[in-house]
Amino acid sequence: MKKLLGLLVLVFMLTSCEETALEEYEQRTSQVLVKNTQELIEPEEIGIQVFEILKNITTSSKKEFYGNYISIESLHEMCKNKGLLTDNRAREVFSEMTSKEWEEHLEKDYINIKRTGGTNGIKWKDIEYLDYVYRLDKKLGITEVYGEMFFQFKNENYSIISRSLFYQNKYQINRIYPPKKH
Secondary structure (H helix, E strand, C coil): CHHHHHHHHHHHHHHHHHHHHHHHHHHHHHHHHHCCCCCECCCHHHHHHHHHHHHCCCCCCHHHHHCCECCHHHHHHHHCCCCCCCCHHHHHHHHHCCHHHHHHHHHHHHHHHHHHHHHCCCCHHHCEEEEEEEEEECCCCCCEEEEEEEEEECCEEEEEEEEEEEECCEEEEEEECCCEEC
């Protein structure tokens, strides 16, 4: 009887912890989803945004996917400020990039994410958010966030790396790499 009671208490505690974690995730997600995807002011929000992009990738058009990234116009504008983007090579690459080249860059991310997900049998709508870690870098002069979002699908752990630039008082994604299985 004591073992049964102890087991019931343990199950209750685990269920309670799981519900609390789910509530915290839903609260963080809803806070980010209320904002426009281009209005992320805390680096922690990028992980939730990347998660939502992935979760909806099979039902989103390429154009909707591309809308989550910094625009080519913003990149060109950023390059005009030598005090903001101090790395000459980055400024040269971004300022000379055409809209067509930028779209090819975005399409490469889109295709690679979908292809790698397909290879691993990932059903994006069924992934579960685990964590997001990041580091800030100022090598280019502008604040760049290198982040890794961890998620799970069918008890398999994966991560996906993203890069975002802090420009116009918000973080804007400029890269999402294909998922890696752990």
